[in-house]
Amino acid sequence: DAGVIQSPRHEVTEMGQEVTLRCKPISGHDYLFWYRQTMMRGLELLIYFNNNVPIDDSGMPEDRFSAKMPNASFSTLKIQPSEPRDSAVYFCASSSPGPSTDTQYFGPGTRLTVL
């Protein structure tokens, strides 16, 4: 298996622009997680899905952030409009059978820079 795939690997955009990050989980994994990593706050869970359904989005910082999982093999995290404070590395991870009983496998991350 190719592991968790994320695209793009790097994104540089200007404040106010829309940003879409993409993730393909490992085939057969039922859970998908979006994390954000910054120097100040470390790694934080933004949202996670089970069988394509959002379960906990309490970590989503504000309404400018939205995430979707239209099918078992694809998820997006969208920021609109983007702000400089959104600059971070965004990771996608997947696991099976459960978030607290099995290992999460992380993608390589998307490094987002908002100017």
Next chain:
Amino acid sequence: KQEVTQIPAALSVPEGENLVLNCSFTDSAIYNLQWFRQDPGKGLTSLLLIQSSQREQTSGRLNASLDKSSGRSTLYIAASQPGDSATYLCAVYDYGGATNKLIFGTGTLLAVQP
């Protein structure tokens, strides 16, 4: 609110030395604890997962222990090698009612000098 702390924040050791990384958490009601490794510019790789009913897990030169009552875990690395240089993160699955999530520590940056 669960908080996870890792000490030290950074560590530099000569090759061959045995070392211990520390992780502490404030709420002992956890499902399990995981140790991850993160290389610069890369994602996280799971090293060891310890279920709440277990005391330790071993994989090769790595041994992780868990003491829920004291809210502590240690990662022991034997005979360190330059290839072990990375950031090591511990994370706990926090029981939060209907949902549960990984709470990460801030990490220990390890440098093993050849």
